[in-house]
Amino acid sequence: MKSFRFDWLVLPLIGLLIVLAGWQMIAGKKIVSTDEEGNIISEERVGLVPALPDIRDTWEASRPYIVEPMAKRGELDQGMLRFTFMSLGLVAVGYAIALAIGVPIGFFLGLSPVFTKMFDPIIQVLRPVSPLAWLPLGYIIFMEAGRDTGTLAALFTIAVCSMWPTVLNTAVGVRAVPQDYLNVGRVLKLSRTKMLFKILIPATLPYMFTGFRLSLGIAWLVIVAAEMLTGRPGVGGFLWQEYNSLIYEHIILSIITIGLVGFILDRLMSVVEKRFKTA
Amino acid sequence: MSFLRIENASKAYTSGGQRTEVLDNIQLDIAEGEFVAIVGFSGAGKSTLINFFSGLVSPDSGSVTLEGKPIEGPGPDRGLIFQNYSLLPWLTVYENIALAVDHLFPDWPATKRREHIERHIAMVKLTRARDKKPHELSGGMRQRVSIARTLATSPRILLMDEPFGALDALTRGELQQETLQIWEQDKRTVVLITNDPDEAILMADRVIPLTPGPRATLGPAIPITLPRPRIRAELSTNPEFKRLRAQVIDYLLEAAGSQKTTITRSLVLPDIEPEDLTRKSIFIGRRRPVRRSEIKTETVET
Numbered sequence: 331m332k333s334f335r336f337d338w339l340v341l342p343l344i345g346l347l348i349v350l351a352g353w354q355m356i357a358g359k360k361i362v363s364t365d366e367e368g369n370i371i372s373e374e375r376v377g378l379v380p381a382l383p384d385i386r387d388t389w390e391a392s393r394p395y396i397v398e399p400m401a402k403r404g405e406l407d408q409g410m411l412r413f414t415f416m417s418l419g420l421v422a423v424g425y426a427i428a429l430a431i432g433v434p435i436g437f438f439l440g441l442s443p444v445f446t447k448m449f450d451p452i453i454q455v456l457r458p459v460s461p462l463a464w465l466p467l468g469y470i471i472f473m474e475a476g477r478d479t480g481t482l483a484a485l486f487t488i489a490v491c492s493m494w495p496t497v498l499n500t501a502v503g504v505r506a507v508p509q510d511y512l513n514v515g516r517v518l519k520l521s522r523t524k525m526l527f528k529i530l531i532p533a534t535l536p537y538m539f540t541g542f543r544l545s546l547g548i549a550w551l552v553i554v555a556a557e558m559l560t561g562r563p564g565v566g567g568f569l570w571q572e573y574n575s576l577i578y579e580h581i582i583l584s585i586i587t588i589g590l591v592g593f594i595l596d597r598l599m600s601v602v603e604k605r606f607k608t609a
Numbered sequence: 610m611s612f613l614r615i616e617n618a619s620k621a622y623t624s625g626g627q628r629t630e631v632l633d634n635i636q637l638d639i640a641e642g643e644f645v646a647i648v649g650f651s652g653a654g655k656s657t658l659i660n661f662f663s664g665l666v667s668p669d670s671g672s673v674t675l676e677g678k679p680i681e682g683p684g685p686d687r688g689l690i691f692q693n694y695s696l697l698p699w700l701t702v703y704e705n706i707a708l709a710v711d712h713l714f715p716d717w718p719a720t721k722r723r724e725h726i727e728r729h730i731a732m733v734k735l736t737r738a739r740d741k742k743p744h745e746l747s748g749g750m751r752q753r754v755s756i757a758r759t760l761a762t763s764p765r766i767l768l769m770d771e772p773f774g775a776l777d778a779l780t781r782g783e784l785q786q787e788t789l790q791i792w793e794q795d796k797r798t799v800v801l802i803t804n805d806p807d808e809a810i811l812m813a814d815r816v817i818p819l820t821p822g823p824r825a826t827l828g829p830a831i832p833i834t835l836p837r838p839r840i841r842a843e844l845s846t847n848p849e850f851k852r853l854r855a856q857v858i859d860y861l862l863e864a865a866g867s868q869k870t871t872i873t874r875s876l877v878l879p880d881i882e883p884e885d886l887t888r889k890s891i892f893i894g895r896r897r898p899v900r901r902s903e904i905k906t907e908t909v910e911t
Contacts, residue, residue: 510695517683532699
């Protein structure tokens with residue numbers, strides 16, 4: 331029990347301290363010089379990376395956003411939790427679209443060698459394309475949508491980018507269904523739909539959920555880029571706005587928030603994934 | 610007219626441009642209610658042969674008929690018990706059987722179906738494991754589920770493809786005995802594939818040896834006239850059992866002996882004198898062995 335605590339609590343804490351110390355070391359510190367009456371003569375930042383805020387400045391600047399996580403002071407000045415929920419809402423829709431399109435494509439790829447030969451090369455070429463490249467295309471496609479163009483373009487980008495792991499894992503899963511399971515269905519003379527729903531889909535589920543987990547990770551990556559470029563309110567939009575407003579502390583706050591949310595999403599999905607693992 | 614019949618069937622598989630003739634000139638007649646066992650070496654093509662009946666494999670030439678009608682594709686009238694149980698891992702014992710029963714008897718009222726499933730679970734003594742998933746069961750228990758699932762579909766013919774091959778000796782004996790007891794109740798037609806002559810003689814009315822492949826074919830049938838019900842423990846000292854056993858094994862070994870073929874292969878002999886470690890190498894790289902390996906060919910008789 332003691333070593334368990336050491337492994338899971340003490341060691342990660344030591345790691346965290348090392349990283350924080352490194353950050354503090356390279357961060358810039360504010361040097362304020364005053365005259366005898368206490369008036370500020372000059373203010374300058376010194377350090378290895380002078381513009382990088384240190385831990386204390388970051389905490390001071392971030393406090394209102396963390397202490398009041400649901401506050402709304404303006405369109406791009408809201409509590410972090412509120413921003414997170416906005417981003418998650420958009421991700422949820424885009425991710426749902428990705429799964430709804432990705433799973434059937436995966437099944438077609440897994441079931442039909444002809445379909446694979448036709449579309450696999452295209453998928454392999456489109457897969458590595460960056461979200462930054464898809465977004466402008468989304469703008470063009472949904473140009474007529476007026477005020478919703480930005481939202482639709484962001485959804486389009488999330489869906490297109492996060493679809494691929496689901497597509498490929500589903501295809502692999504379908505191909506990996508043991509012939510024996512299919513023979514059980516063949517001997518019983520199951521209809522095609524029954525074969526699909528009673529045997530093929532349950533047998534593929536573990537693979538599909540691995541794909542779902544990877545897709546969710548990508549969807550969360552994409553949302554930040556999409557928000558930065560569209561200027562939508564959300565964690566990524568906030569980050570970009572604060573960069574433009576020269577409030578660098580909030581960039582670090584946003585990065586930490588994005589990381590934590592991504593981590594929590596991944597944990598949640600791996601719990602769901604384990605539930606569907608059949609021995 | 611015979612019930613189940615294979616006439617002059619052959620089968621070859623092609624893989625990587627190489628054609629292997631697995632079965633050749635297979636003739637087999639099985640009467641209704643007969644328990645036939647086919648014994649042969651591993652890899653002789655036994656599974657291919659039983660899949661002629663199940664319909665999962667069709668012969669390249671010749672015909673397979675059930676009551677004079679050709680068998681085309683698999684069907685639930687020929688229940689197949691798989692070598693590796695083939696249970697669906699995401700379903701419980703009950704659900705695995707229910708999948709088959711619900712599909713085949715959709716007209717039955719739900720209570721009748723449930724009672725039918727429960728009865729078959731009880732038949733293989735698994736009532737207590739009813740709601741367990743296959744990975745929670747031992748190999749023997751899994752095969753019991755598989756047997757119950759197949760019996761619950763009320764097939765006219767039971768096809769058993771090395772059903773006890775993956776089990777330990779004690780469990781195997783137990784399951785053989787239980788399967789026999791279940792069979793005694795309705796004496797369905799059974800085709801059993803096995804590599805164990807004892808199992809074949811214990812269970813079957815007729816044992817047919819399959820010669821080793823390639824181009825495996827069926828040898829002369831050996832009728833087993835031992836009285837039923839047969840008890841495994843009593844048979845081991847029975848002189849008739851011993852005689853039959855010797856007959857089956859002798860036939861198979863003789864068939865294997867006459868199948869001698871030679872294979873010529875090339876092989877690389879290892880370095881004869883290893884590298885000289887005392888000599889300093891001038892360039893980076895390994896020191897050459899004093900005498901390098903050589904490539905030879907050899908001919909082996911199998």
